[in-house]
Amino acid sequence: MLADTLIVLVKVVLALTWTLLLALFLTWVERKESAVMQDRIGANRASVFGIRLFGLFQPFADAIKMLFKEDFTPAFSQRVLHWLAPALSFFFVAVSIVAVPFGNPVRLFGRTIPLQVADLNAAVLFVLAMLSLGIYGILISGWASSNRFALIGSLRGAAQLISYEVGLGLSLVGLVMVFPSLSLSRIVDFQGGLLFGAIPKWGVVIQPLGFAVFFLAGMAGTKRVPFDMPEGESEIIGFYTEYGGLKFGLFMFTDFLEVIVFAALATTLFFGGWQVPWLLDGGFSFPWGGGPALPSWAVTVLRVLSFNLKVLFFCWLQVLTRWTYPRFRYDQVMDLGWKVLVPLGALNVLATGLVLAVR
């Protein structure tokens, strides 16, 4: 009993550290990647004792800056709610990482430990619910600020997120029909199989349309630039107009956390999670026959590595998208959500159902 509690505690701490560290350095990745895309160098001045290391200390410098800023609450705002909003939006995003499997279950000291904080049997629903609950942070922040622009931003945010929840949910229905489970670990297990005995049975291979809808809806869910209606840096300042210092930092951090959670979800649901193509528990087994055998620890390391690489790739892709495309207008966002993604998601469900029925 004590050992179980300890294991869960260690897993929680590890998962949280992984997520927060990744989010911290994603701020650096975002600055550097955008710079490299635009033929610039990017933040490289932050140094510790003269060691610059490509500006890798920049996130810490930013954090120290945020810490020392004034924790300002406007006079007409509602203090408790004003404080609660960033905490809520941070919490709901951070908690959704518990459902993501980081690797295959390992055997340690006679126990089987799944590399996943909580193996929920309705993990897909849990993650969707938590990402939807994040709306409360935005809504409350807009309301508590008692600022017109913040309120407009938060209402826009609520409208956008609720609209795209529909598309996001529909895009996953097809996937759940193919891999008949709502548990993320089961879905990843199913994706270890092979299609026609050769192609890895990843979600994106079976559900390409579903992935397209999922990716667009998820990008909108992170509310970063092509879909930055709630923030709208260039028109209204958005729901964190009245926030400064650490509270604003928490909002910004939540954005990066959302990017990571979305990347982890896309990896888990559509790109095989921790599966490495043709890697079985005993080692590689290529479709053309043969393949080296590997000890189980090497297999686990490869799988955890593969999960991390896929997540990093999706983070990279999202930053690329954010710095490539101009932002939508509000009505265009709504059009894309309701007139394109929802019908496409429904079509995907229909098509999947037909294929499953005929087969």
Place this chain on the structure above:
Amino acid sequence: MIKAWLVVKELLRGARITSRHFFVNMTFHTLRLFGVKTKRRGAVTIQYPEVRKELSPRHRSLHRIRPRDDGKPSCVACMLCVTVCPSECLYVEAAEDPDPEVQKRPASFVVDLNRCCFCGFCVEACPVDAIRMDTGEIRLAARGRADLRIPLDKP
């Protein structure tokens, strides 16, 4: 349907351009990191305080008074630069020079950089080519206004 495909095509084209920039620049950054000499750099950035861009030969920067062979300022205090200056930023006081060939010298020659607009008219006007704007000093920040009144006749 066709319109949707065109939109998707353009979106992909945009992503191709930006990711091409990313990968090409990253290749050059990585090559340079490992000490491979490349003709191109990964970025066009000039990292200013450490690396300076070479100033154009016809640039205009902080003024200087060209010295004579004996080290004294070659200005003859004719006041032409003071007359032509549109911002009225030059303050010259004339005094008698012991050398009868020269007749006049500046007792003080102050340029007020608070006012100077770096037009270079004073350089054009000078009959003895005494004032020039070719020091290359472009970092002209100071703590106070008084620090920006710079005496030029002191070497």
